[in-house]
Amino acid sequence: MAYVLHLDASPRGERSHSRRMTRSFVEQWKQAHLGDTVIYRDIGRNPVPHITETWIAAAFTPPEQCTPELWEALRVSDELVDELVDEFLAADIYVMGVPMYNWTVSSGFKAYIDNIVRINRTWAYIPEENPEFPYKPLVHGKKLFVISARGDGGFAPGGRNAQRDFLTPYLKEAFSMLGVTDITFVDVENDEYGGQKLAESIASAQARIAHLVTV
């Protein structure tokens, strides 16, 4: 039995393709994996805060250097971050719906990443082990499914927009720094065209999802 973290980042409701696809994925996953527990987080509707000075102090100030005032500010800031990181660490499977905004992830999803990439919780700084790349992943054995929706099409390798897809390589790099390297991408393209082009992309994503939940 596994824990599934189902996360949606689109600010849109029923019109959101990524939201509909993650819902469909999770419904099918539950049928194929009876007994798995699903935790849901909606950062599209309930955004997580962007990084603040207090957040940075909380992440990087050694406890012995904290004044009582700073300690109190950090405690409040840390509560939400701890909740996000605890939830992330507790899950075995991630199903994340991510819209493409300006060729990469939305700022809301980027804020989520900034919160969970937390020193000594999800990664550690250990230059003694590897001076070339001193960031040691602390998260292991997870599986991530990213369902992204895009207005345009042709983002697959060789496509006319392939060089503009900064979402896929960015997410691969950001999550691999934490140790999450088993990542599967399902893309819905052509939202802005609608019609047959969009319908074909949705059908292809649905077929992939039906397969992915069984393997």
Ligand SMILES: Cc1cc2nc3c(=O)[nH]c(=O)nc-3n(C[C@H](O)[C@H](O)[C@H](O)COP(=O)(O)O)c2cc1C
């Ligand atoms: C602010 C904004 C920026 C966007 N930037 C892009 C873009 O760079 N490339 C693209 O193909 N589509 C872009 N789109 C279209 C969205 O990716 C598309 O509507 C997608 O379906 C959104 O995901 P959702 O359906 O889950 O809400 C953008 C949409 C918005 C609102």
